[in-house]
Amino acid sequence: MKINRLGIAAIALAAVGALTLSGCAGGGAATPTASSNAKAIITTNGSEPQNPLIPTNTNEVGGGKIIDAIFAALVYYDEKGAPVNDVADSIKSDDNKKYTIKIKPGLKFTNDEPVTSSSFVDAWQYGALLSNAQLSSYFFEDIEGFSYDADSPLTGLKVVDDTTFTVTLKSALSDFPLRLGYSAFSPLPAAAFKDMAAFGENPIGNGPYMLAGGKAWKHNEKIDLVVNPAYDGGRKPKNGGLTVVFYANQGAAYSDLLANNLDVLDALPDSAYGTYKKDLGDRAVNQPAAIFQSFTIPARLPHFDGEEGKLRRAALSMAINRDEITKIIFSGTRTPASDFTSPVIDGWSDKLKGADVLKFDAKKAKKLWAEADKISPWTGAFQIAYNADGGHQGWVDASMNSIKNTLGIDASGAPYPTFKEARTLITNRTIQTAFRTGWQADYPGLFNFLGPIYATKAGSNDGDYANPKFDALLKKGSSEGDLAAANKDFQAAQELLLQDLPAIPLWYSNVTGGFGTSVQNVKFGWNSVPIYNEITKG
Amino acid sequence: MTGYIFRRILQAIPVFMGTTFLIYFMVFAMPGDPIVALFGDKTPNPAVVAQLRAQYHLDQPFIVQYLIYLGGIFRGDFGLSFSGEPVTAILARTFPVTARLAILALLFETFFGILVGLISGLRKGKLFDASSLAVSLVLISLPIFVIAFVGQYVFGVWLGWARTTVGSGAPLQDLILPALVLASVSFAQIVRLTRASVIETSGLDFVRTAYSKGLSSRRVIPVHILRNSLIPVVTYLATDFGVLLVGATITEGIFNVPGVGNTLYQAIIRGEGPTVVSFVTVMVLIYLVVNILVDLFYGLLDPRIRYVK
Numbered sequence: 001m002k003i004n005r006l007g008i009a010a011i012a013l014a015a016v017g018a019l020t021l022s023g024c025a026g027g028g029a030a031t032p033t034a035s036s037n038a039k040a041i042i043t044t045n046g047s048e049p050q051n052p053l054i055p056t057n058t059n060e061v062g063g064g065k066i067i068d069a070i071f072a073a074l075v076y077y078d079e080k081g082a083p084v085n086d087v088a089d090s091i092k093s094d095d096n097k098k099y100t101i102k103i104k105p106g107l108k109f110t111n112d113e114p115v116t117s118s119s120f121v122d123a124w125q126y127g128a129l130l131s132n133a134q135l136s137s138y139f140f141e142d143i144e145g146f147s148y149d150a151d152s153p154l155t156g157l158k159v160v161d162d163t164t165f166t167v168t169l170k171s172a173l174s175d176f177p178l179r180l181g182y183s184a185f186s187p188l189p190a191a192a193f194k195d196m197a198a199f200g201e202n203p204i205g206n207g208p209y210m211l212a213g214g215k216a217w218k219h220n221e222k223i224d225l226v227v228n229p230a231y232d233g234g235r236k237p238k239n240g241g242l243t244v245v246f247y248a249n250q251g252a253a254y255s256d257l258l259a260n261n262l263d264v265l266d267a268l269p270d271s272a273y274g275t276y277k278k279d280l281g282d283r284a285v286n287q288p289a290a291i292f293q294s295f296t297i298p299a300r301l302p303h304f305d306g307e308e309g310k311l312r313r314a315a316l317s318m319a320i321n322r323d324e325i326t327k328i329i330f331s332g333t334r335t336p337a338s339d340f341t342s343p344v345i346d347g348w349s350d351k352l353k354g355a356d357v358l359k360f361d362a363k364k365a366k367k368l369w370a371e372a373d374k375i376s377p378w379t380g381a382f383q384i385a386y387n388a389d390g391g392h393q394g395w396v397d398a399s400m401n402s403i404k405n406t407l408g409i410d411a412s413g414a415p416y417p418t419f420k421e422a423r424t425l426i427t428n429r430t431i432q433t434a435f436r437t438g439w440q441a442d443y444p445g446l447f448n449f450l451g452p453i454y455a456t457k458a459g460s461n462d463g464d465y466a467n468p469k470f471d472a473l474l475k476k477g478s479s480e481g482d483l484a485a486a487n488k489d490f491q492a493a494q495e496l497l498l499q500d501l502p503a504i505p506l507w508y509s510n511v512t513g514g515f516g517t518s519v520q521n522v523k524f525g526w527n528s529v530p531i532y533n534e535i536t537k538g
Numbered sequence: 539m540t541g542y543i544f545r546r547i548l549q550a551i552p553v554f555m556g557t558t559f560l561i562y563f564m565v566f567a568m569p570g571d572p573i574v575a576l577f578g579d580k581t582p583n584p585a586v587v588a589q590l591r592a593q594y595h596l597d598q599p600f601i602v603q604y605l606i607y608l609g610g611i612f613r614g615d616f617g618l619s620f621s622g623e624p625v626t627a628i629l630a631r632t633f634p635v636t637a638r639l640a641i642l643a644l645l646f647e648t649f650f651g652i653l654v655g656l657i658s659g660l661r662k663g664k665l666f667d668a669s670s671l672a673v674s675l676v677l678i679s680l681p682i683f684v685i686a687f688v689g690q691y692v693f694g695v696w697l698g699w700a701r702t703t704v705g706s707g708a709p710l711q712d713l714i715l716p717a718l719v720l721a722s723v724s725f726a727q728i729v730r731l732t733r734a735s736v737i738e739t740s741g742l743d744f745v746r747t748a749y750s751k752g753l754s755s756r757r758v759i760p761v762h763i764l765r766n767s768l769i770p771v772v773t774y775l776a777t778d779f780g781v782l783l784v785g786a787t788i789t790e791g792i793f794n795v796p797g798v799g800n801t802l803y804q805a806i807i808r809g810e811g812p813t814v815v816s817f818v819t820v821m822v823l824i825y826l827v828v829n830i831l832v833d834l835f836y837g838l839l840d841p842r843i844r845y846v847k
Contacts, residue, residue, distance in 0.1 A: 051622070248804060389807060416569075420570035
């Protein structure tokens with residue numbers, strides 16, 4: 001008890017100290033000089049990549065940021081998330097099932113190997129093969145020949161000539177071209193396949209940047225990237241290079257930004273939420289990102305099956321005051337959800353039928369809960385499991401209090417010490433409570449927020465939701481000729497989700513960050529990563 | 539003397555074996571599957587997970603995993619981290635950084651701690667003594683992260699005298715601020731230890747004899763008082779050096795020092811068995827060596843302590 005109080009007092013003291021200090025320091029911000037330097041190196045925050053730097057084996061932000069900078073895939077995404085041809089010359093299909101892809105001739109990897117259609121086909125074959133155990137292998141699951149059960153080549157990939165190849169999918173997918181900007185679809189040079197482990201340490205790419213020499217990746221410290229002079233796509237850098245400094249803790253990165261040791265920061269520590277606007281002024285960034293947060297109540301839990309479950313989920317959803325929690329707990333760095341996707345995605349809408357269920361309405365919540373009680377009276381406590389190492393306690397406790405006060409039931413958080421423990425219990429279905437879920441988009445399309453999570457038996461369907469009508473709408477959307485028509489279907493599919501609430505949407509995470517006084521043109525892309533090639537410094 | 543050292547080293551072998559086994563078992567028993575966590579919020583395909591588990595021998599029973607690991611150690615192979623880096627490379631990279639930080643902190647706390655403690659002890663009850671006691675009380679009661687944050691803000695952000703975080707390669711000038719922060723708490727302890735010990739020694743007969751022989755205080759204070767007051771301080775310094783060497787997770791985190799504490803913390807969170815066990819094993823070795831050295835050092839300070847047999 002004593003230790004606890006001391007800890008709290010200390011935190012308070014530190015906070016007060018920081019407040020007064022930042023108050024004193026707010027005055028002298030340097031004015032940026034007029035001329036920018038094309039050779040200037042931009043420094044930014046990152047984290048030590050958790051896996052070797054192989055495009056198909058990198059699925060977390062630390063490595064993803066670097067992979068995106070050193071590889072050019074068929075397309076890249078612009079600030080708004082629209083695909084723009086990078087290596088691709090054209091991507092065409094008559095039926096959304098068989099795609100013919102032409103690439104620009106004459107492109108080279110940084111080891112002078114030409115980028116050909118085989119560079120793509122071989123890389124994808126490698127990424128998909130079961131025995132290579134690549135973390136992003138599931139990106140290839142829709143291509144003909146893909147198998148999770150045995151090593152099986154992607155028979156749907158055919159090289160026509162050096163600059164043309166065809167992709168045949170298992171079934172029609174209208175958003176397949178949109179997916180091709182994800183880093184897992186990057187090409188690999190032939191040199192990679194000789195020794196993949198060495199390649200992962202010293203990747204050879206074809207992107208706007210390349211590694212600065214043999215020892216560019218200083219583990220746990222930083223990675224130095226310089227401009228790749230051979231790159232000739234739409235992402236040509238306006239600076240001389242990029243140094244990604246690895247931070248184990250965001251607080252250190254934020255201090256570096258304040259002291260001007262760091263140019264661009266794309267993640268604020270929780271402790272800075274209260275002060276960052278004052279600290280940074282118009283150099284602060286806070287905008288919605290393609291990150292969706294929710295919690296999932298599996299139907300196998302008592303009282304959450306069938307009609308009763310539907311009523312209870314709606315009641316719980318309406319008992320949470322999202323506006324207040326995002327404002328108070330998150331200081332406005334989250335945006336209350338109005339659907340299952342994200343506002344930065346083309347096709348997002350806050351006017352879906354049934355979206356009222358995501359608005360705080362104590363009266364209605366009580367009524368729905370009482371109706372459910374008529375089917376079978378509520379017993380026990382309602383709990384949400386979360387990992388205690390991810391900073392979730394604040395909002396879980398606030399949401400549970402909101403539910404407790406509105407519905408008058410016993411509701412609390414169920415923390416697990418580590419992420420891996422919570423995820424393991426969720427994955428093997430032994431968890432006996434509701435649990436926190438979230439989704440960060442891989443590519444900017446509505447389908448990416450729906451198909452992998454709520455389709456029957458989908459890979460990340462942790463709540464085991466199954467609704468044939470929903471599946472049918474997804475399928476219909478995927479076979480539509482154009483994206484606008486497809487998005488209509490996906491919205492209709494979401495309206496079904498709003499009735500069933502397989503996951504209860506909470507909010508969209510914003511990307512929060514800031515930049516130093518010496519850099520200009522800092523913009524954050526749809527995927528919350530700063531668009532580094534556009535940044536100028538001087 | 540050599541016999542004594544030899545015996546101590548022999549004793550260290552079972553300690554080494556026991557700790558690796560225990561630590562390996564504890565990492566093994568940690569709940570949760572590290573491979574599942576590699577996929578983030580996305581649910582992995584079971585076949586891919588099985589493949590990865592086999593790659594890291596996680597599909598084997600505990601004792602087999604342990605023997606594979608142990609066999610590797612004797613061949614100088616400590617296993618691989620999830621990012622494919624040999625653990626030996628991680629050890630070789632992080633320990634020198636932490637060692638530099640630890641030695642710097644130790645120098646600061648030893649020099650300032652003993653100096654202030656000695657003056658306080660000699661001027662018991664005077665203004666200097668009272669104020670140094672007050673300062674050390676404050677330093678002892680403040681948690682280290684408060685000192686670290688305030689230090690970082692004042693000297694790094696506000697005054698700009700030091701870099702806010704430690705740059706790549708951990709150059710010595712960047713390590714001064716974190717070393718001062720690390721040293722602050724031990725500094726306070728050393729002040730108090732030295733002071734108490736100096737007061738006690740000053741009252742002993744041989745000190746009075748020395749003065750009555752006509753020796754100047756210039757000779758009595760360093761040779762008679764200080765030297766005889768240092769035994770508890772040396773014991774404290776040695777254990778503290780051990781603590782510093784195995785990494786200060788909080789301070790290293792705040793100043794982004796690419797050292798042992800930071801790396802180990804990440805490895806524990808991810809459940810990287812080989813990294814965690816290898817780090818802890820090296821830490822155990824450090825403790826063993828430091829303890830042997832301290833025991834030998836006693837003999838130099840106090841000739842009455844002798845290691846016979």
